[in-house]
Each structure stands twice: as C-alpha cells, then as structure tokens.
Amino acid sequence: MKHFLRVLTQFFVFLYCKCLWRTLKFMTRKVTGRCELQRICYNNKPGARRTLKIESSLQFSKSELLQSAVSVPPDSVEKAIDDIMTLKRINHDSNPQLGISLQASLLQIVGYRNLLMEVEKLRREPYDSENSEHEEMLLKLWKTLRPDTPLTGRVSKQWCEIGFQGSDPKTDFRGMGLLGLHNLLYFAEHDKTTALQVLHDSLQPRQSKMSKVEWEKKKLDKAIGYSFAIVGINITDLAYSLLVSGAMKTHLYNVAPEMPSLMHFQQTFCYLMHEFHKFWIEQDPCDIMEFNRIRNKFHRRVLKQLNNPNMALCPHFSASDLHLVNL
Numbered sequence: 067m068k069h070f071l072r073v074l075t076q077f078f079v080f081l082y083c084k085c086l087w088r089t090l091k092f093m094t095r096k097v098t099g100r101c102e103l104q105r106i107c108y109n110n111k112p113g114a115r116r117t118l119k120i121e122s123s124l125q126f127s128k129s130e131l132l133q134s135a136v137s138v139p140p141d142s143v144e145k146a147i148d149d150i151m152t153l154k155r156i157n158h159d160s161n162p163q164l165g166i167s168l169q170a171s172l173l174q175i176v177g178y179r180n181l182l183m184e185v186e187k188l189r190r191e192p193y194d195s196e197n198s199e200h201e202e203m204l205l206k207l208w209k210t211l212r213p214d215t216p217l218t219g220r221v222s223k224q225w226c227e228i229g230f231q232g233s234d235p236k237t238d239f240r241g242m243g244l245l246g247l248h249n250l251l252y253f254a255e256h257d258k259t260t261a262l263q264v265l266h267d268s269l270q271p272r273q274s275k276m277s278k279v280e281w282e283k284k285k286l287d288k289a290i291g292y293s294f295a296i297v298g299i300n301i302t303d304l305a306y307s308l309l310v311s312g313a314m315k316t317h318l319y320n321v322a323p324e325m326p327s328l329m330h331f332q333q334t335f336c337y338l339m340h341e342f343h344k345f346w347i348e349q350d351p352c353d354i355m356e357f358n359r360i361r362n363k364f365h366r367r368v369l370k371q372l373n374n375p376n377m378a379l380c381p382h383f384s385a386s387d388l389h390l391v392n393l
C-alpha cells in the first residue's frame with residue numbers, strides 16, 4: 067500500500083512537472099515569438115551543445131513529425147527541415163540561417179545513427195581467412211608495422227611480435243570482428259609514427275619505479291608491456307561502447323561539421339590508443355594482470371571528459387585538419 071502510494075505520488079509529480087514544462091514552453095513562445103528550436107539555435111554556437119539540445123527537443127516533442135525527424139535517412143534531412151519549418155510556421159526567407167543551422171545539426175544526428183549501424187555491421191562480420199579482402203588487410207597490417215621483416219608464412223609465430231596471441235591472428239578478432247582489424251590498420255597507416263612508437267614501447271619490459279635491487283628481489287624481470295594487437299582490439303571495444311552509449315556524441319558533434327563518418331570513428335580510436343598508452347605508463351603497472359583495473363579507470367576518465375559539451379577528443383595528428391567548431 068505504502069509502495070503504491072509512493073508510485074502514485076511520483077506519477078502525479080511527473081504529470082505536474084510535464085504540464086508545467088509544457089506551459090512554460092508555451093509561455094516562452096508567446097513572449098519571445100520563437101519556438102524552442104529557434105531559441106536553441108539562437109542561443110548556442112554550432113557544435114555539441116546545440117546539437118544535443120536540438121536532439122532532445124526533437125525526441126521529447128509531442129509532435130510525431132518532430133520525433134521522427136531524428137531517424138530519417140540522410141537524404142531526407144532537407145525535406146524534414148522544410149516540414150518542421152512549415153509545421154512551426156517559420157518563414158524560410160526571413161530566417162535563412164535557422165534552416166541552415168537546423169539542417170547541420172540534424173545531419174549530425176542522423177549521421178551518428180548511420181555511423182552506429184556501419185560500425186555495428188563491421189563488428190558483426192567475423193574475420194574469415196577464406197576471404198581474400200580480409201587476408202589482404204591482415205597482411206597489410208604486418209607490412210605497415212614490420213616493413214623490414216617479411217612474414218615467413220601466413221601462419222607464423224611472428225604474429226606475436228605485433229601483439230597477437232598465437233601463430234594465427236584470425237581467432238584474436240573474435241570479440242570485435244572486422245572492426246578490430248579496420249581500426250588497427252587505420253592506426254598503422256594514418257598515424258604511423260605513433261603506432262610504431264606505441265608498438266615499440268609495448269614490447270619493452272616494464273620499467274618499474276622500483277629500485278633495481280627490489281626489482282631483482284621480486285624477480286619481476288619477466289614483467290612485460292602489453293600485446294599491441296590484443297590491446298588494440300580491446301580499445302576498439304572501448305570506442306564501440308562509447309559510440310553505443312551515446313557518450314561519443316559530444317566529441318563527434320564537435321568535430322564533424324556534418325555527418326560523422328567511419329573516418330571520424332577511426333581517428334577517435336587512434337586518439338584512444340595513444341591516450342591509453344600514456345595512461346598505462348603513468349599508472350606504472352607491475353604486469354598485464356592490472357589491465358582490467360587500468361582499463362576501467364581509463365574508461366571512466368574518458369566518460370568524464372565527454373560529459374563536458376565543449377570536449378573534443380582531438381587526435382593529435384589531425385587536430386588541424388578537423389573542422390573544429392565551438393572550441
């Protein structure tokens with residue numbers, strides 16, 4: 067009974083708040099002569115702050131037309147904007163900038179959804195050693211990371227040198243499918259200097275802060291860095307979960323002026339690899355058993371950064387190529 071009353075009270079409080087909110091929205095519109103979407107565009111510079119507000123305004127609107135705008139295909143964005151302007155009785159000609167702003171934000175919103183589907187498709191595609199495209203990508207990864215050492219065979223212990231677990235990498239892709247391979251290859255090809263540096267460091271025995279005597283006493287001289295490729299696949303998992311949870315919106319809405327694409331996702335991966343590497347060294351782990359703890363801590367740190375709507379996880383190598391907005 068007590069529980070029932072509590073639920074009932076909560077329900078009425080909810081109704082009351084909702085009603086109050088609608089009234090407030092209605093009054094503001096009457097006073098300013100502008101609808102919520104217009105106010106958001108006028109009061110916020112382009113970027114995540116604006117697009118996130120537009121996204122929630124559309125999603126929680128009571129009009130079905132507005133609600134469905136966030137999931138139109140990219141080539142219907144223009145029409146969706148026209149429909150919204152008509153519905154809201156906003157004159158296109160006297161508000162040309164508004165249409166442009168709304169369109170840019172809506173492209174980001176539907177682009178994010180598209181990117182999510184594209185990434186999901188790659189993640190679900192298993193690595194297939196019968197598929198020549200997959201095999202070519204894998205061999206390219208080797209050539210990029212080990213340009214001076216030819217592979218002795220497709221199946222070879224050498225794969226361990228770039229951080230796979232055994233003599234055939236195909237099984238290592240299980241968790242993330244082709245997405246892991248795409249990311250690793252992008253990192254190796256487009257951010258080569260960093261990738262080679264990270265690989266090089268990951269192969270070094272861990273330099274602990276402990277003194278040499280202590281070090282020898284504990285017989286930790288076998289403690290290693292980490293497996294580059296395996297960690298790359300795991301950081302792919304981290305990037306994927308940031309995308310799925312929506313946390314990556316802040317970053318992508320700030321760096322992609324229109325539709326965020328797979329390239330933006332892969333650049334974010336490069337950034338995360340580099341940052342994770344620095345974090346790992348800072349944390350000074352004894353061995354790989356600490357991976358879980360350090361990864362979780364890193365994940366929390368990135369989530370916290372993304373809570374700030376001005377945040378962009380700028381890949382160091384292309385910060386100047388990205389069209390930064392609202393920074």
Ligand SMILES: *[C@@H]1O[C@H](CO)[C@@H](O)[C@H](O)[C@H]1NC(C)=O
Binds near residue numbers: 241303358361
């Ligand atoms: C990455 O590591 C975390 C924590 O150690 C684990 O829960 C997760 O399943 C790993 N992901 C992949 C794809 O290996």
